[in-house]
Amino acid sequence: MKERLNKLFIxxxxxxxxxxxxxxxxxxxxxxTDYNGGFVFPGAIDKYILAAININGTDKVRVYSADLDxxxxxxxxxxxxxxxxxxxxxFGVCREVIKRGGTVKGFDTVFGGNVPQGAGLSSSAALESxxxxxxxxxxxxxxxxxxxxxxxxxxxxxxxxGVNCGIMDQFASVFGKKNMLIRLDCRSLEYQYxxxxxxxxxxxxxxxxxxxxxxxxxxxxxxxxxxxxxxxxGVGTLRDADMAMLDAADDKITAExxxxxxxxxxxxxxxxxxxxxxxxGDYETVGRCMYGTHxxxxxxxxxxxxxxxxxxDIAKECGVTGSRIMGGGFGGCTINLVKDELYDNFxxxxxxxxxxxxxxxxxxxxxxxxxxxHKVADDEEA
Ligand code: GAF
Numbered sequence: 001m002k003e004r005l006n007k008l009f010i011x012x013x014x015x016x017x018x019x020x021x022x023x024x025x026x027x028x029x030x031x032x033t034d035y036n037g038g039f040v041f042p043g044a045i046d047k048y049i050l051a052a053i054n055i056n057g058t059d060k061v062r063v064y065s066a067d068l069d070x071x072x073x074x075x076x077x078x079x080x081x082x083x084x085x086x087x088x089x090x091f092g093v094c095r096e097v098i099k100r101g102g103t104v105k106g107f108d109t110v111f112g113g114n115v116p117q118g119a120g121l122s123s124s125a126a127l128e129s130x131x132x133x134x135x136x137x138x139x140x141x142x143x144x145x146x147x148x149x150x151x152x153x154x155x156x157x158x159x160x161x162g163v164n165c166g167i168m169d170q171f172a173s174v175f176g177k178k179n180m181l182i183r184l185d186c187r188s189l190e191y192q193y194x195x196x197x198x199x200x201x202x203x204x205x206x207x208x209x210x211x212x213x214x215x216x217x218x219x220x221x222x223x224x225x226x227x228x229x230x231x232x233x234g235v236g237t238l239r240d241a242d243m244a245m246l247d248a249a250d251d252k253i254t255a256e257x258x259x260x261x262x263x264x265x266x267x268x269x270x271x272x273x274x275x276x277x278x279x280x281g282d283y284e285t286v287g288r289c290m291y292g293t294h295x296x297x298x299x300x301x302x303x304x305x306x307x308x309x310x311x312x313d314i315a316k317e318c319g320v321t322g323s324r325i326m327g328g329g330f331g332g333c334t335i336n337l338v339k340d341e342l343y344d345n346f347x348x349x350x351x352x353x354x355x356x357x358x359x360x361x362x363x364x365x366x367x368x369x370x371x372x373x374h375k376v377a378d379d380e381e382a
Contacts, residue, residue, distance in 0.1 A: 001050050001112055002050060002381065004112070005051075005066060005110050006019075006052060009052040009109075009110040012064055013056070017052035017053055017108075017109075018134075020131075020373070020374070020376065021049065022049055022127075022129035022173045023044035023047065023176050023373075024044070024125070025042045025044055025122045025126075025173060026043055026045055027040060027041060027042040027172070027326055028286070028290075029270060029274045030271040031328075032226075032263070032264060032297075032303070032328075032329075033239075033268060034166025034167055035164070035165070035166035035223050036166075036230075036264050037237030038186055038237075038268045039275075040184050041181055041183050041275070042168055042172035042181065043180060043181040043182060043369040044175075044372040045367060045368060046368040046370040047116070048126055048382075049113035049126040049130045050112060050130070051130050051131065052109060053107055053108070053109045053138065054108055054109075055105060055107050056106045057106065059106050061075075061090065062106075063108075063109050063110075063111070064109070064110045065086055065112070070084065070086070070087075072087040074091055076098065088160045089124055089127045089128055089131075092128070092155070092157075092159060093132050093135065093153065096153075096155045097136070097152060099155075100148065105139060107138070109131075111127070113127070119332045119363075119365075120325075120328060120333050122169035125169035125172070128152070128153030128157070129149065129173035129174045129372070132144075132373070147189060149170075150167055150173075151167065153174075166186060167186055167189075168186070172372065174372050175191065176372030177193060177371060178371050179196060181193070181194045181196045181369065198337065200340055201321065201338060201339055201340065202337075202366065203337055203338075204335075204367060205334065206333060206364060208331060208333065208354075208362055209360055209362060210331035218303075219328050219329075222301065222303065226260060229253055229257050229258075233249055238264045239268065241261065243265055246261055246262060259301070263297065263300035263301040270293055271289075273285060277289070286321070287321030287323075288322070290322030294323065297325050301329070303325070303328065305330065307331075307354075307358060310353075311323070312334060314349060314350050314354070318342060319342050319346075320336050320337070321339060347364055350364075
């Protein structure tokens with residue numbers, strides 16, 4: 001991809017670019033907990049956005065999306081917002097850097113990637129983190145700290161893309177490290193790297209190809225439910241609530257909001273149980289919790305869909321240790337923890353049964369935990 005983008009950049013802009021890269025993410029457990037002040041357990045993966053960039057000495061940003069074959073030019077003031085949704089991610093990052101007192105001047109860029117879009121692997125966070133990292137390096141002597149880079153991506157979603165997301169995706173994309181998952185406490189922002197090497201198991205994603213789209217999805221409504229319940233219970237976020245508090249306020253909360261909050265409260269305990277289990281190498285417990293999360297996301301949080309529930313049922317039938325819908329929901333992938341000896345049968349069964357029922361083959365994506373945002377060295381392949 002680096003070579004392709006290099007050629008495209010030189011033929012379009014005529015100078016030699018620098019390269020920056022940032023990754024998509026998986027999340028082992030802890031879903032819809034980030035904006036509730038809870039814990040998440042993500043890691044960056046070997047699917048990434050790569051950008052070729054050079055300053056252009058003007059006050060304009062000129063962006064070519066190699067994958068969409070679309071080109072946009074914009075200025076750096078608030079009223080220069082481009083019409084194309086994809087370009088708003090780049091524009092938003094520029095604006096958020098500027099709003100924080102950082103510098104952004106005109107630059108040229110060609111970018112592309114291999115993070116499947118709409119699969120729940122955070123292609124948008126990868127794009128934001130790639131540009132946040134690059135602008136920090138090129139114009140700001142890397143003075144913006146890494147958490148702020150993640151927040152620049154998150155604010156881009158809030159202010160320019162209409163998704164009121166939490167911090168997990170951008171955090172994973174910026175802080176990701178090869179072979180490490182990261183437990184992040186989204187209230188204190190303390191984090192800890194955990195080596196992830198489940199000997200005897202494979203971790204694999206199965207993409208239902210049901211397009212997951214958080215812009216205009218009921219994602220924001222889920223967040224509003226949680227915030228309403230937290231307010232009723234008199235806590236800052238649902239991180240500080242428990243089931244006894246929720247049950248005591250039952251008559252002041254709608255049945256729907258009750259279900260949403262119950263899921264979040266239960267998920268908090270599952271993440272902590274998974275951390276304990278990982279330290280002991282107890283993957284059976286990890287797997288049980290993953291099934292618990294799926295059940296909660298499907299029945300209580302109601303962000304699953306028929307296809308993902310079907311993939312989850314197939315995983316159970318095949319004796320897969322853990323399986324669940326991953327990411328924001330409304331489509332995308334399941335993440336599966338499968339014993340080595342059951343792997344081939346699971347993949348074959350999931351592929352054939354899914355195809356027989358829905359007429360399309362799901363995409364199998366083996367998980368490789370990788371590094372997050374960085375400048376690509378001249379001799380580095382990308
Ligand atoms: C999406 C959001 F962007 C994240 O912040 C997080 O809430 C996730 O859904 C659900 O865990 O990816």
